[in-house]
Amino acid sequence: MTDTDVTAPAAGTPAASPEPPAPGGARGRRLPRWAAPAAALAAALSLPFSTLHPPGLFEGALNSPPTLHLLAFCLVFGGLATSYDLLYGRVGLLSFGHALYFACGAYTAALLMRLLELPLLWAAPLAVAGGTLLSLLLGAVSLRVNGIALAMVTLAFAQAGSILVSRDPGRTTGGEEGLSLDTSLVPAAFVGVANTVNLYWAALAYAVVAVGLVWWLTASPVGRVWQGIRANEQRVAVLGVNPYPYKLAAFTVGGGLASLGGVAYLLVTGGVTPAITTAEFTLTLLVMVALGGAGSRWGPLLGAVLYTYADHRLLQLGGSDVFAALPAWLAAPLSQPLFVLGVLFVLMVFFAPGGLAALPGRVRSALRDRKGPRV
Amino acid sequence: MSTVLLLAVTGLGLGALYFLIASGLSLIFGLMDVLNFAHGAFLAIGAYGTWWAADHLPGAGPAGFGFAVAVAFGVAAGTLAAALVELCVIRPLYGRHREQILATVGLSLAVPALLQAVWGADPLPFPKPGLVRGAVSFLGVNIPRDRFLLILAAAAVFAALWLFNSRTRYGLIVRAGVQDRAMVTALGIDVRRSFTLVFAIGGAAAALAGSLGGLYFGVVTPTQGLSLLIFAFIVVVIGGTTSLTGCAIASVAVGLIQQFANYYTVAGLGDIAVVIVLALVLLTRQGGLTARKSAERVA
Numbered sequence: 001m002t003d004t005d006v007t008a009p010a011a012g013t014p015a016a017s018p019e020p021p022a023p024g025g026a027r028g029r030r031l032p033r034w035a036a037p038a039a040a041l042a043a044a045l046s047l048p049f050s051t052l053h054p055p056g057l058f059e060g061a062l063n064s065p066p067t068l069h070l071l072a073f074c075l076v077f078g079g080l081a082t083s084y085d086l087l088y089g090r091v092g093l094l095s096f097g098h099a100l101y102f103a104c105g106a107y108t109a110a111l112l113m114r115l116l117e118l119p120l121l122w123a124a125p126l127a128v129a130g131g132t133l134l135s136l137l138l139g140a141v142s143l144r145v146n147g148i149a150l151a152m153v154t155l156a157f158a159q160a161g162s163i164l165v166s167r168d169p170g171r172t173t174g175g176e177e178g179l180s181l182d183t184s185l186v187p188a189a190f191v192g193v194a195n196t197v198n199l200y201w202a203a204l205a206y207a208v209v210a211v212g213l214v215w216w217l218t219a220s221p222v223g224r225v226w227q228g229i230r231a232n233e234q235r236v237a238v239l240g241v242n243p244y245p246y247k248l249a250a251f252t253v254g255g256g257l258a259s260l261g262g263v264a265y266l267l268v269t270g271g272v273t274p275a276i277t278t279a280e281f282t283l284t285l286l287v288m289v290a291l292g293g294a295g296s297r298w299g300p301l302l303g304a305v306l307y308t309y310a311d312h313r314l315l316q317l318g319g320s321d322v323f324a325a326l327p328a329w330l331a332a333p334l335s336q337p338l339f340v341l342g343v344l345f346v347l348m349v350f351f352a353p354g355g356l357a358a359l360p361g362r363v364r365s366a367l368r369d370r371k372g373p374r375v
Numbered sequence: 376m377s378t379v380l381l382l383a384v385t386g387l388g389l390g391a392l393y394f395l396i397a398s399g400l401s402l403i404f405g406l407m408d409v410l411n412f413a414h415g416a417f418l419a420i421g422a423y424g425t426w427w428a429a430d431h432l433p434g435a436g437p438a439g440f441g442f443a444v445a446v447a448f449g450v451a452a453g454t455l456a457a458a459l460v461e462l463c464v465i466r467p468l469y470g471r472h473r474e475q476i477l478a479t480v481g482l483s484l485a486v487p488a489l490l491q492a493v494w495g496a497d498p499l500p501f502p503k504p505g506l507v508r509g510a511v512s513f514l515g516v517n518i519p520r521d522r523f524l525l526i527l528a529a530a531a532v533f534a535a536l537w538l539f540n541s542r543t544r545y546g547l548i549v550r551a552g553v554q555d556r557a558m559v560t561a562l563g564i565d566v567r568r569s570f571t572l573v574f575a576i577g578g579a580a581a582a583l584a585g586s587l588g589g590l591y592f593g594v595v596t597p598t599q600g601l602s603l604l605i606f607a608f609i610v611v612v613i614g615g616t617t618s619l620t621g622c623a624i625a626s627v628a629v630g631l632i633q634q635f636a637n638y639y640t641v642a643g644l645g646d647i648a649v650v651i652v653l654a655l656v657l658l659t660r661q662g663g664l665t666a667r668k669s670a671e672r673v674a
Contacts, residue, residue: 094476145657148410152612153657159605160650167643279605280598283412283480290477332492339492342485346464349478353471 036298044204047071048197059316065196069268070312072196072203074305076264079203079210081288081304083257086214088286089295090223091250092230094147096282097138097154100161101255103277104131105262107165110179110272111172120186124263128256135255136248143247146233155279162277178273181266190267199268206264210257211301217253226250230295287345293355302356311337377516382634384513388522390630391529392591394623395584396607397614398536399577401622404611405553406566406573408472413460413479414581414607415600416486417453421582422501422595423490425449429502438504445502450582457578461571469567483604487597498594521590528587532580533623539576540619545569606633606646609653628652 050062058067080102087093109127112118118126142153168175183191189198217223225246228236236243266272275281284307292303318335326334333339352359396418403411428435428448435444460482468474503521510517540546551559552566559566588603589595606629614625629649637645 094473141654141658148404149612149657151410152608153654155605156609156650156653160647163643163646163650167641169641169643280484280601283484286477286480287484333489336488336492338484338488342481342483342488345481346478346485349474349481350467353474 041208044075048200063197065193068196068200070309072200072268073312074308075200075203075207076261076268077288077304077308078301079207079264080258080261081285081292081300082207082210082214083254083261084282084285085289085294085300086217086250086254086257088289089293089300090214090218090230091226091247092233093143093247093250094151095142095154095251095254096151096279096286097142097156097158098254098258098285099277099279099281100138100154100158101131101135101258102262102265102281103161103165103272104134105259106266106272106276107173107179107262108259109263109266110181113182113185114179115172117185120190120267123185127263128260131259131262132252132256135258136252139248139251139255143244143251155282158277158282159279162274162279165277166274173274176274178271178275180271183270186267203264203268206261207301210261213253213257215297222246222249287341289355291345291348291355293357296355296357299355299357306356307341310341314340377514378638380514380516381518382638383631384516384518384522384526386631386634387627388525388591388630389634390627391525392584392588392603393607393610393630394529394626395532395580395587396603397610397622397626398532398619399573399580400604400607401611401614401619402549402553402573403577406549406556407465407475407570409465409475409479410608411479411577412476412604413464413482413486414577415604416483417457417460417578417581418585418588418600418603419487419490419595419597420456421449421453421585422589422599423449423494423585423597424452424582425586425589426499426501426595436502438502442502442504446583446586449586450579453582453585454575454579457581458571458575460578461574465574466567466570483601487600490597494597496597498596501589501593501595503590503593521587525587525591528583529626532583533619536576536580536619545572549573606649609649613653613656 048063048068053061058064058070060067062068080098084095084098087095087098105127108130109120109123112123112126113120138154138157142150142157145153165173166175173179189195190202218226225236225241225243228239228241229243229246233243262272262276265276285304288304288307289300290303291307292301293299314335314337318337348355352362354362396414399417400411400414403409403414425445425448428445429442432445432448435441435448460479464478464482465475468478508520510519511523512518538546540550548559548564548566548569549572551564552569556566584603585595585600588599592599610622610625610629613629614621614623629652632652633645633649635645636648637643
């Protein structure tokens with residue numbers, strides 16, 4: 001594997017090292033392993049009660065509806081990226097079809113509510129079950145091949161789904177317009193601007209479920225096999241463990257978490273459009289994961305939150321008068337979030353291959369190298 | 376009968392478009408193992424270059440000889456972009472396939488966004504020279520003329536690539552490199568030098584596809600590249616990366632299947648049929664195409 005993977009296990013396999021360094025970079029001091037997650041969760045839980053207004057970061061105070069909505073959005077993508085990382089970073093499966101399961105969750109829930117008039121509380125579990133089943137079926141077929149062929153098969157299945165949705169069979173999926181959430185079927189606690197904080201809770205719950213499940217599975221014996229498959233699949237097979245069921249399990253869990261994310265997305269955005277079915281969407285997921293650090297503990301969550309935040313914020317800034325002061329040739333590209341993020345991403349692939357999660361370690365080792373000629 | 380003929384020629388035109396994109400893609404993948412997501416960007420650069428040149432470049436114009444100059448400008452822009460991408464982005468990441476893929480993914484997002492920033496997201500009307508405007512009567516069927524231009528261009532590119540592959544020294548190196556890169560390097564030939572060449576050729580073909588795709592669709596949009604790219608990927612996987620002929624046959628097959636299934640069944644089913652064909656090919660002829668090689672190299 002590449003040199004970037006050398007740094008990853010420190011964060012990716014906390015159980016392997018006797019004294020795991022806290023991901024915050026607290027070198028030397030011994031913090032219990034649950035300290036960093038607990039602190040992050042406490043911060044996330046206290047956010048809606050804060051009236052702080054960090055200048056420039058958000059449009060309003062932390063507990064104002066627009067800010068909470070943006071944060072909820074970030075968290076949904078954080079959970080989704082974590083579910084993608086389960087395939088890409090933990091097992092090493094390069095799937096280009098993750099958007100399919102996300103869209104399957106969102107569209108199935110929206111369709112069940114629209115056609116059968118099921119309340120959201122019933123539609124959601126059915127949609128998640130459907131998405132999980134779909135990922136199990138398609139995973140069983142696609143995982144018969146490896147590497148680039150796997151990427152292509154998953155891409156092809158997702159493309160078929162995307163075409164199906166945008167062609168609007170029987171005028172059910174709404175074509176390019178997408179579907180909007182029927183608010184009469186949603187619990188009242190999630191309706192209205194005043195209740196944005198509840199959307200935030202829902203998104204946070206999803207992110208916690210996704211991250212928690214992935215961490216728990218990675219630390220379990222199954223996670224050990226996944227790690228082995230990522231490092232060398234042939235060797236795992238030679239040791240007498242058939243990799244196929246383990247890969248399929250990862251694929252199914254990833255797909256199930258993605259369809260749960262689809263339901264959360266439907267709730268947070270109040271609708272669904274074909275944009276989330278496209279291959280481009282899966283590519284942005286890949287960018288999020290690689291940005292944060294594939295296979296690392298916090299990387300995917302961090303990368304997705306930062307990416308989504310930057311995407312929204314740049315779009316807002318692009319319309320504001322901040323950019324009016326810049327010359328036109330500079331303002332036009334900078335007002336395109338995808339341009340800025342794409343270029344940043346390419347630069348990151350060059351200069352920080354392990355993603356954001358590997359940065360503290362890189363900085364630390366660079367400092368160590370400077371202090372003494374040999375370590 | 377007339378419908379069948381119309382569908383066949385249109386399908387061939389679409390297949391020609393796919394071939395122009397896929398030929399470069401399969402050369403790049405075969406030689407360097409780079410799944411080049413930036414290929415759609417080269418296509419968009421070619422399309423926008425041609426569109427821009429037709430209006431602004433002295434000597435170029437929307438019709439006649441001027442249009443040929445505009446296309447040449449677009450192709451040159453695409454070639455230059457491809458060569459630059461290889462030299463500045465792919466080369467420093469040599470041997471790290473995942474990072475190479477990620478870098479091209481980043482480019483595939485950034486370049487269309489840049490084009491959108493400059494010229495807007497709305498589809499721009501593409502100039503249509505009188506020569507390819509309207510339809511021509513062929514065996515009693517009215518067939519749009521631009522389809523013939525596409526087919527001719529693809530045939531010319533096929534011939535040129537075939538001559539390059541079989542008659543030139545670099546073609547020999549490229550072919551040998553596709554077969555066994557390590558062996559070629561061991562024989563003292565610097566394969567990397569031909570990487571830039573292959574990228575430039577691929578970029579030129581993709582840019583040509585962009586210009587002619589503008590004729591085919593009548594408009595240019597920043598994201599045209601990616602949707603075509605996915606079908607080009609499918610063509611590459613079905614056709615295999617080792618032979619140009621396989622690529623051409625797969626392009627034609629995919630174009631024809633798409634057109635006929637879209638017409639005779641529900642619209643949109645043709646696209647899905649292609650996907651199903653791909654899944655069948657990959658799952659039944661595992662390793663017969665690109666699977667075996669890539670499975671062990673890309674990890």
